[in-house]
Amino acid sequence: MKIVTDTPDRLVLEYRPWMLALGLAGLCVFMMWVALDAWNSGDKGTAGLVLVIIAGLPGPALWFATERVQVVFDRREGHCILRRKRLTGYHTESHPLARITRAMVQTHKGGHDDPDSHRVALVIGPDSLENRHGLTRSYRSGNGADETVSRVNAWLDSVRQQA
Secondary structure, eight states, X not given: OEEEEEOSSEEEEEEOOHHXXXXXXXXXXXXXXXXXXXXXXXXXXXXXXXXXXXXHTHHHHHHHHTOEEEEEEETTTTEEEEEEEETTEEEEXXXXXXXXXXXXXXXXXXXXXOOOEEEEEEEESSSSGGGEEESSSSOBOSSHHHHHHHHHHHHHHHHHHXX
């Protein structure tokens, strides 16, 4: 997640997976071209197989994995607004800032040679497993989540001190 606004009254985080969306869309277009080329060449079996592969892998990945997320912490309004946008439309949630206990890093352990990956989550209400809400569906490697969590928690602490 990227911090796009950081003022005493407002903190805005965004996650926009543009490269993933472009890559998946490009893969779908290329595979459609392969399917059409095979169909025009009379190889209907290959064309059908490629269409099934598109429907099973990159198509659903494009549909579900390219979710854009915006999180707005607004001190003046006293709310945290989570906006998610997919190809199917918007989904918005609003939570009072007083209910946001903290931000945290959720980690997905990698395999033998795979690195761990992380995402930012908010604890909404008492700190229990069911109250930990990941802000994105995907996990990423690197220390970006740690930096974002530090900034969110510092912002929340400053808001609580002003209250």
